[in-house]
Amino acid sequence: MQTHIFPKKYFNPQDVLECGQVFRYRHYKKGYLVNTLDKAVYLYCDSEYTYFTCNDEDFDYFKNYFDLSTDYAKIVDNSKNYSYKIVEKSAHCGKGVRILKQDKFEMIISFIISQNNNIPRIKGIIEKLCMALGKKRSFEQEEYYSFPSLDKLATQTVEFYKSLGTGYRAEYILLTAKRLQVEGLSQFDGLSTIELKNRLLTFKGIGEKVANCILLFGFNRLDSFPVDTWIEKIYVEDFKGLLKDRNKISNFFVQLFKENAGIYQQYLFHYKRNLKK
DNA sequence: GCCCAGGCCTTTC
DNA sequence: GAAAGGCATGGG
16 A cells, blocks of 8 residues: 655645546545545545545556646636626635546546436436446455446446436437447547537437546546536626537637636535535 | 426427 | 526425
C-alpha cells in the first residue's frame, strides 16, 4: 500500500465525489472507498491535506485518475473575470472539485443509466450491476465488486437489466454493449471532440447531455458542457438566459468558458445542488 | 395521489 | 427543424 498526500484546498474528497461525476463510492473509515473498473482507493482528508491509499500497482493509475497535474488554482482564480457573480461564488465554494479521468466504457454505461434519473438511484443501480456481474474483490478488509466487462454486459438480456430497476433504459444498455462488443472501443481513438460526440450520438440512448458527460468524464474533453435540469435552472435563474434549447444553452456556456467549460460546469452544478440540501 | 430526477426517442406538424 | 407525448422507477 502506498499513500499520496496532496494539499486539500484544490482536492477535497467530498467536492470531488459529490458533484455527480462519479457513482461508485461509499463512506469508509475516515473518508470514502472509491471504485473504478476492478480497482479500489481509500480517499480521506484532515483539515490541511487529502490522502489517497491504494495498492502499489495501482498508484500511477490513481495519480492520473485524480488529475493531479492540472493546476486548478489558476482556474478558480480566473473565475473572478466573469460578470456573472455566481461563477466566482461557485468556483470558490467548490474549489476542491477536480475532473476525474474515468474509464470510457464505465462512463458510457453509467451515463446511459443516468438519464432522467436521480443520483441516489443511479448509484444503487450501478452497485447492483456490479454485484450481479462483477468480480468480488477486497481492499483491506472491505469487499467490493468490479465493474463488469464488456463481454459480460453484452451477453445479458433486456429482462436482466430491467430487474436492476433501469426501466426503459434496459434496451439502451444492452444494445450499446452489443454494438461495442462488435465494433470495439478503439473506434473512439484519435477523434476530435466534435467527431467523438457525433460518434457517441449514433448509439441509441445517448443524446446530447449524456454524450457531453461521457466526453467530459470519460475522455477528459474539458470543452464539453452538459446541460441537465440543474444547469437549466442555473441558466434561467442566475444567468437570466432566454434560450430554451439545451443544445444552444450548452453552446452559450462553451463560448463563455472556452477550453475549461467542463470544469466551470462542475462548479456550478455542485453549487446549485448543495444549495438545495 | 402528485412532481421530480445529470433525457432520449418517436411521431407529428 | 421545432414541439409534444411516452417512457420506468423510486424518493420526497
